[in-house]
Amino acid sequence: MAKLAYLGPEGTFTEEALRLMEPDAERLPCPTVAAALNAARSGEADGAVVPLENSLEGAITTTLDEFAWGDPLLITAEVLLPVRFSLLARPGTELVHIKRVYSHPAAITQCRGFLSRELPDAVVVAAPSTAAAAQEVSLPGSPYDAAIAAPIAGEHYGLVEVAANIGDRPDTMTRFVRVGRPGTLPEPTGADRTTLVVFLADDHPGALLEMLTEFSVRGVNLTRIESRPTGDGIGRYFFHFDLEGHVADARVGEAISGLHRICSEVRFFGSYPRADRVSPQIKRGMDDSDFTEAAAWLSRIRAGDV
Numbered sequence: 001m002a003k004l005a006y007l008g009p010e011g012t013f014t015e016e017a018l019r020l021m022e023p024d025a026e027r028l029p030c031p032t033v034a035a036a037l038n039a040a041r042s043g044e045a046d047g048a049v050v051p052l053e054n055s056l057e058g059a060i061t062t063t064l065d066e067f068a069w070g071d072p073l074l075i076t077a078e079v080l081l082p083v084r085f086s087l088l089a090r091p092g093t094e095l096v097h098i099k100r101v102y103s104h105p106a107a108i109t110q111c112r113g114f115l116s117r118e119l120p121d122a123v124v125v126a127a128p129s130t131a132a133a134a135q136e137v138s139l140p141g142s143p144y145d146a147a148i149a150a151p152i153a154g155e156h157y158g159l160v161e162v163a164a165n166i167g168d169r170p171d172t173m174t175r176f177v178r179v180g181r182p183g184t185l186p187e188p189t190g191a192d193r194t195t196l197v198v199f200l201a202d203d204h205p206g207a208l209l210e211m212l213t214e215f216s217v218r219g220v221n222l223t224r225i226e227s228r229p230t231g232d233g234i235g236r237y238f239f240h241f242d243l244e245g246h247v248a249d250a251r252v253g254e255a256i257s258g259l260h261r262i263c264s265e266v267r268f269f270g271s272y273p274r275a276d277r278v279s280p281q282i283k284r285g286m287d288d289s290d291f292t293e294a295a296a297w298l299s300r301i302r303a304g305d306v
């Protein structure tokens, strides 16, 4: 049975994602995404489940940065989870009593409408996770009056729901990934995603366009692109890419080798089945058989066989 680290404590959305992905896994709750990834890196756990992006706010940057800078990890699976936020408080609390709200930044940004409409004067403070916020609010003498978290966190920590479904959009989805130490990749399924982090060789006009061209000329569609600061000064960025397809697909392999030739570093974070099972549209001439046929043709003409 696999032991999986995750952003805890019990009752986070990440735990829900983990249960969906691997219902029988042993669970190791960790206080931060960094701690969960490090538990996977050190071998304390067999892998980790972490949130990566959501459909309203985009990337969860702490996860992206931890991926980029630590020892390599490979993503082996993903899951999409609809998230529903509740305002949870100690029994007897009413909306008018709530002056200080505690929650994970991704939850706070997705409930901005509710907070500004219903609690315009409340101070809102960032917590390590939604369940950590609920746990803290449950303590007698807590400086916080309410947490934004999943309803299940209320059950875990003895809080009541002051307001339900307080997210700005009812249909928000979050993408979570399961990561593990480098090893065998999942087999291609025909509906896969590949994740990369790319560092530029040098900054010059058109550097981003040159990277994108490697994908474009081979008909590789991107599903996410993010620039993140390298920390080396204003204007210095590296890039995250999620793209359609598996590194075993000729067009994806060729595009990534192209990036490897022109960039200072390409970090490969895995090829894994897409949770939504959407297959890419393969442009004319971009199928594996087209690449094989073209390579054979090139060998022939190199041998003078015209």
Ligand SMILES: O=C(O)C(=O)Cc1ccccc1
Binding pocket: 007, 011, 012, 013, 014, 015, 051, 054, 083, 104, 106, 107, 128, 129, 130, 131, 174
């Ligand atoms: O804090 C949690 O429960 C998490 O799993 C992180 C998170 C927060 C808000 C939306 C999705 C994931």
